[in-house]
Amino acid sequence: MGKKDISEKSLEELNDVFADIVNVLLFDGKKVILPDDLVESNPHSNYTSNGKIREQERDVSKYWNNSRIRLAAIGIENETEEEDDMPLRVISYDGAAYRAQFSPKNNNRRYPVVSLVLYYGYKNRWKKSKTLHKSLDIPEELKKFVPDYKMNLFEIAYLKDEQVKLFKSDFKLVADYFVQMRKTGKYVPPTDRIIHVQEMLSLMSALTNDNRFVDIYDEVKGKERVNMCTVLDEIEEKGIEKGMEKGIEKGREEGRIEILYSLVHDGVIDAKEAAKRAGKSVKAFNAGLKKTYG
Incomplete structure (x- = not known):
């Protein structure tokens, strides 16, 4: 989508909406994540390119506290167009989140990182790469030594009607719009x-x-x-x-x-x-x- 405006993220940044999206897409509508259990996370991370430190930013990122997982980072990426390098982008975000756990300030906490890619295209299914292996040109002899990495892609316009009904927040209206446009235009x-x-x-x-x-x-x-x-x-x-x-x-x-x-x-x-x-x-x-x- 190119450069993203802050306004595009504002709805998903709201805890009730963020929790609703994750609960439906990951847990079939069960209230596993509660809005009050979410804590703001810094969406910015750094990487080095051509000898210079550059900043990358994911769309929305939250920490989740509960009794089973002390701290989990969950992020959301919005896409309206397919992107070949999306798996590479997601793994770079996740890698930065894991690297940040090396910090002494982290008090030796180690937590999983989960990224969701929300694709809003309704005229065509996502046909680009969904895994790291598909994004790379890997010689067959090396493939077994290169760990694969699959991104969590959710095609919003292709959700089933029963899934759309599970949403309780304003995101239900967003999903319904794209599902209708996919079905009838x-x-x-x-x-x-x-x-x-x-x-x-x-x-x-x-x-x-x-x-x-x-x-x-x-x-x-x-x-x-x-x-x-x-x-x-x-x-x-x-x-x-x-x-x-x-x-x-x-x-x-x-x-x-x-x-x-x-x-x-x-x-x-x-x-x-x-x-x-x-x-x-x-x-x-x-x-x-x-x-x-x-």
């Missing part, structure tokens, strides 16, 4: 309340590369109950306002329909929902959509 918003509105909109904006999610935050932040229906209504309304500000001389109703066409074309909403909002039959709406976008 369209999105029908649920009515579940968004708890962390700003963080949720920031993550959706970063993952979809659609600034409209963050542009409408001021319009929804004061509302008593915000859900994805509210968000899409505000996106639609803001689009109309922007169109009018640019001097598009169309009636309000015509402008609204144009925005609905745009939302369906971009995959933000499905044609059935858009037709309902436009007061048209699905057949008539799709005819106008085809005329507009071909």
